[in-house]
Amino acid sequence: MSSRRHFLKLLGAGAAAASTKAWGQTAPATSVPVLMDGHVHAVNRVYWEKADLWQEVPAVGWDFARARAAGVNCVIDNLGTYGYWNYNYTPKQAMRLIETANRYAEKHADKMGIARSVADARRLVDSGRMAVFLGSESGWDHEGDLDVLGALYRLGLRTIQFATQTGFNAFSDSALAMTQGGQDPDHFHGINDRGRALVAEMNRLGILIDITHGTESAHKQLIEASKAPVVASHDTLRAVSGVGLSDEVLKALAAKGGLVGIHGAAAVVGRRYRKWMAEHPAEVAAAAKAQPNMVGYRPSFARAPGDHGEYIERYDREFREIWLARAQWKELPELEPLVPTADEWAEQVDYVIKTVGADHVAIGLDMAGARSSVPKSPSGYPDLMAALNRITTPANVRKIAGENWFRVFGQAKV
Numbered sequence: 001m002s003s004r005r006h007f008l009k010l011l012g013a014g015a016a017a018a019s020t021k022a023w024g025q026t027a028p029a030t031s032v033p034v035l036m037d038g039h040v041h042a043v044n045r046v047y048w049e050k051a052d053l054w055q056e057v058p059a060v061g062w063d064f065a066r067a068r069a070a071g072v073n074c075v076i077d078n079l080g081t082y083g084y085w086n087y088n089y090t091p092k093q094a095m096r097l098i099e100t101a102n103r104y105a106e107k108h109a110d111k112m113g114i115a116r117s118v119a120d121a122r123r124l125v126d127s128g129r130m131a132v133f134l135g136s137e138s139g140w141d142h143e144g145d146l147d148v149l150g151a152l153y154r155l156g157l158r159t160i161q162f163a164t165q166t167g168f169n170a171f172s173d174s175a176l177a178m179t180q181g182g183q184d185p186d187h188f189h190g191i192n193d194r195g196r197a198l199v200a201e202m203n204r205l206g207i208l209i210d211i212t213h214g215t216e217s218a219h220k221q222l223i224e225a226s227k228a229p230v231v232a233s234h235d236t237l238r239a240v241s242g243v244g245l246s247d248e249v250l251k252a253l254a255a256k257g258g259l260v261g262i263h264g265a266a267a268v269v270g271r272r273y274r275k276w277m278a279e280h281p282a283e284v285a286a287a288a289k290a291q292p293n294m295v296g297y298r299p300s301f302a303r304a305p306g307d308h309g310e311y312i313e314r315y316d317r318e319f320r321e322i323w324l325a326r327a328q329w330k331e332l333p334e335l336e337p338l339v340p341t342a343d344e345w346a347e348q349v350d351y352v353i354k355t356v357g358a359d360h361v362a363i364g365l366d367m368a369g370a371r372s373s374v375p376k377s378p379s380g381y382p383d384l385m386a387a388l389n390r391i392t393t394p395a396n397v398r399k400i401a402g403e404n405w406f407r408v409f410g411q412a413k414v
């Protein structure tokens with residue numbers, strides 16, 4: 001089945017309205033409809049698991065094979081330098097992952113390609129392939145060096161998350177600083193001058209700024225500093241599930257033309273799931289303790305004077321074991337029936353539509369590791385599309401499914 005027909009089928013009730021006119025506006029009338037997830041982690045798996053994600057992968061998490069079969073034709077792959085927290089190792093790890101992404105895309109050039117622009121993405125999607133934008137989560141260079149930024153842009157990096165998941169870096173506070181390292185989340189009270197210089201350079205180059213995991217102050221200052229729309233690639237709305245973007249940030253983000261990609265993890269989307277968690281702190285803490293701390297990994301050993309590669313070899317070996325251990329995590333039986341449904345996921349979308357409009361919401365599931373999510377697997381994208389069709393018009397579904405992502409990428413350079 002052609003991907004256009006496949007996608008139209010996915011749209012269910014909306015398909016009847018999928019005439020050339022309904023697809024109009026920003027996309028050429030003849031182009032294939034886009035189904036885009038703006039937050040996946042595939043390249044990290046290729047690097048650490050040596051996995052071929054175009055095969056049926058019997059593991060947990062996200063893969064190209066099932067996502068493509070479910071109609072997805074564009075993603076942002078978020079390269080995570082997790083564990084490589086060091087002024088030398090972070091950019092090195094980012095480069096390893098960018099090289100992995102480019103090499104993997106070249107090997108599977110019949111099925112995918114790296115998108116360096118919206119025009120690239122449109123061409124790949126129209127040819128029936130998966131377009132992959134490269135993004136960075138949790139650090140590209142914790143020093144925030146502008147020359148390193150420029151070099152990574154040349155290698156294909158097109159969106160960068162400012163805040164890490166572990167602590168403040170040299171330019172931004174992280175909302176997760178306390179969770180991961182017991183640091184003050186308000187070290188800079190937002191972003192500092194180095195952060196503002198980075199924003200200006202990202203605007204100049206055309207790198208989309210992702211505010212996810214920033215503190216409330218960092219969110220507001222990034223939106224204020226950027227001349228281009230900024231995004232929260234994978235987040236929720238505090239007003240809906242008690243965690244995520246405040247209404248104030250959502251409105252500021254939308255006023256700048258930005259968007260929020262709605263997360264899929266049960267622990268942030270699910271109201272019933274979160275209520276159970278709040279009522280059972282001991283069980284939740286025990287389950288969290290059993291989960292290896294991949295994001296916050298630090299080597300327990302030091303680099304010896306005169307080291308010639310032994311240190312990084314051991315570092316890589318140890319980190320890979322922790323990465324692989326994440327797939328062993330098991331959901332608590334009591335929580336299994338409370339994992340949110342596609343309709344509960346769509347409540348988040350509906351809230352954004354009603355608060356700031358359908359131009360400011362998209363998909364950013366962050367389906368990673370073994371954690372519970374909606375949908376449960378990459379085969380479940382049609383469930384989200386069906387839920388979207390129950391809450392809004394076919395024209396809005398088309399924006400939320402991908403055209404909003406394309407618009408903000410197209411506006412990133414100012």
Ligand SMILES: [Zn+2]
Pocket residue numbers: 137165212213234366
């Ligand atoms: Zn994240």
